[in-house]
Amino acid sequence: MSAIVQNMQSTTFPAIRRGRLETLQVNVGYVCNLTCFHCHVNAGPNRREKMDRATADLVLDYLRGAGIRTLDLTGGAPELNPQFHYLVEQARGMGVHVMDRCNLTVLEQPGQGDLAAFLAAHQVEVVASLPCYTPDNVDAQRGDGVFEQSLAGLRQLNAMGYGQPGSELVLNLVYNPLGPDLPPPQAQLEADYKAHLAREYGIVFNGLFAITNMPIHRFAKQLRKSGQYEAYMTLLKDAYRAENLESVMCRTLLSVDWQGYVYDCDFNQMLRLPLGAGTQQRTHLRDLIHRDLEGAPITVADHCYGCTAGQGSSCGGAVT
Template identity: 60%
Template sequence: MRDTFPLLENTDFPPIRRRRLDTLQMNLGYLCNLACIHCHVNAGPNRTELMDRATMATALAVVDRFGIGTLDLTGGSPEMNPEFRWLVEQARHRGVRVMDRLNPTIMEEPGYDWVGPFLAEHDVEVVASLPCYSKENVDAQRGNGVFEASIAALKTLNGLGYGKGDPDRVLNLVYNPLGATLPPDQNALEFEYKRLLADEFDLHFDHLFTLANMPIKRFGAILLSKGRFEDYMTLLKNSYRRENLDAVMCRDLISVDYRGRLYDCDFNQMLGLPLGKDSSRPTLADLLDLDEPPRAIAVADHCYGCTAGQGSSCGGALT
């Protein structure tokens, strides 16, 4: 797989700095039951990298030290990490908000029927991937049978009280474009999702997040193989909106990989671009020696993906 980082490293993206540390985004490992073409993590069933309990315990110590309010758990499929339940229980015991970036098909896999009831028991906010309301588009992006499995899992979550306006049972869906285009207007698309999913499947959710595809890892390699990389970067740069800079997620977040190494966002993590471009490659343990979070943020050309059009972050559109 071709690495796009050499094409992104030299950048004219404007410098930005961290304001505070509200969210610790933890990648619990790259193991996943799917291998989606848009995946910027290059996750899949054959990946073996998983965060251990000791690293999770250090993360919780960082949460305590800085008064972090949100743990944002991602992967791969974070639930496939054997320590997932322990981490969630420890965080919720502290009163920390927990978000699970759920690939809903995991709930349909043998041995994972516990996922929905566990999330509901601990009031975990669910951010579930459903890149389109069309079966053909979802299966083209994620694999045959994924759409039906996703719908079944999301209906299970509805049955547990998710997606019906309860602030303790929040269900958000995530949309990614099928190819090298920007997401459409988030509010308009959310309206269509809600109408069509309710009419077709009696399925309900709270919010839709639209995310741009990042020109890195698996999606970046596909762009290169099809000769579309430069065109996509031109689209991102031409669609840059300066007002999005104030709301990009890295201003309030630090990303942690399965080894406990620190990055400014999950995308930088996948590029191996360490926190603030610090050559010492800082870790969670290093944060425990600080009185305040690091301010410097490492940027490269892929950052245009977060600031193009409406903007794109792990929480959806920025404007």
């Protein structure tokens, strides 16, 4: 029996079912210009997984047929995928709201000089990772010089109108703890970020999402190396709040990988946990065309406690 299957069978996390599908979250590949130690994707410059045009077209067909109103593009660095511009243009042409999960430094990469203008022209919501507002903490988690590159990316976006008062261009930042702790209260953290970034750097943004670090892949490896894995899992379980179950992202989101296979969330995708609504080990998006998933079961395991601990955690930050 694999460790993953054993984890699914032994978990005490409660059974949950899908609500109405609202968001298609598409991981276009694991290529990234950064190698962050907390990354649940194990993304980096040496990864080769990239979505092709045929799979991108299938994603668009599914969006069109299912009437989904939000396309959430993630990676890796999704902007480095050859299909990124195509997906954005086609989805926006259908009136679908598009979100780009951006690491900010990609805006400073060679060949990305027009990226900020492209995002603005298509009114893409930018969800940008910035795990702290001080350079030492950011560089410790993401690499030397990343904080300054992130500021440069934010300045590009602000110059395009992102995050500015009265602008329709939405810029949200993402915080995650530096270590094995739960995020602090999101509202207070957002206020602290806004005050510090405006005062020190003249940077503005709309909102902040506080996200819990998932105990999988690189972060789990760090926890085990430091002997903190069991303590962190205990922290997540002890902080479980049943009221967060109603708002966990997997109830209204479907995760698609770079090959078109589907999962209940991006974390399950990385663990290769089969879709709860599926009848086989791997379910492809083409198998779900014209199929209603509402009420279907969701595959759960112990890492799911990360989404229900404390104020809860989702791709949109705290849930309560």
